[in-house]
Amino acid sequence: MKKLTDEQIQSLLDDDHGADTGNLSAPDRQQLEGYRSLFQKLNQEPPEGLPFNFASKVSTQLKLKLKRQSDIRFNLLALLGVLAGMLLVYGMLILMDNTAAQTFLQAVLRFKWMLMLGVCTLLGTLIFEQRVVEER
């Protein structure tokens, strides 16, 4: 006697109510019953799940992530703005008064640490403000 193949079992279970199982042997029917019972268990949803407000939590997380990305872009633009402003001033001074341009450059180089500290303070304040807004 030939046993049922996997494909035949699948087909009989897919066509659960319409299938004619009358011509199956007793062991085959027993096997099919075992699979039918297993399928019921496999198709059962797990008792645990996600919280009811999961969708709004994800949406909030996403908004926060997008805000952070936009904040980073804004901070980088602020940094570039400071650098571009200084270059612009230096460029204009070169065109108008070369001595003043050299004095400006020397002043910048002399106070470079002060300037860097100023830029860092500006960025730090921006980041702090953004974090406070996020927490609220």
Place this chain on the structure above:
Amino acid sequence: MFDEKEVVTKILKGDFRAFERLVKQYEKLVFFVVNRLVQHLQDKEDICQEVFIKVHQSLPKFKFEAKLSTWIARIAYVTAVDHVKRSKATLRADYPDNIDHYHFSNDTPESALVQKDTAAYVNMLIAQMPLQYRTVLTLYHLNEFSCAEIEQITGIPEGTVKSHLFRARKLLKDKVEHDINH
């Protein structure tokens, strides 16, 4: 009625309510995949959140060539598998040397207790199985994907999906019949 195209278009225009509708529509699908592949309970919600944030980021690339559910299930599968790979503790059990020779280990006292509830016992047995078996069982039975769709989601060839499915079910049936009847 959930209209995929309409919802996706709204999300791409920056509508967060439409995004929440999408999450509500597919949260079960994502949870079923993550729940079966990831063992640690506290990680599951975080991974589901990560999946939907990835969905939002990748949505501009979605061209409706596949069903949205299949595409989201693929993101969920890849994210969960990445998480499992990072978690070294589960690595050996998830990827046995030869999956075709996998068999259940002997009973433990805890499993004997769970046997009283067959559904819980089946879930406990599935949790012990290699990752590929857990994946195909979940995608086929809980998420109701076809073998061809499971190939699209996991990248496992359709023939292998079928053989994993049949073997996993046979192992489960034999183990349940043996343990419940003895």
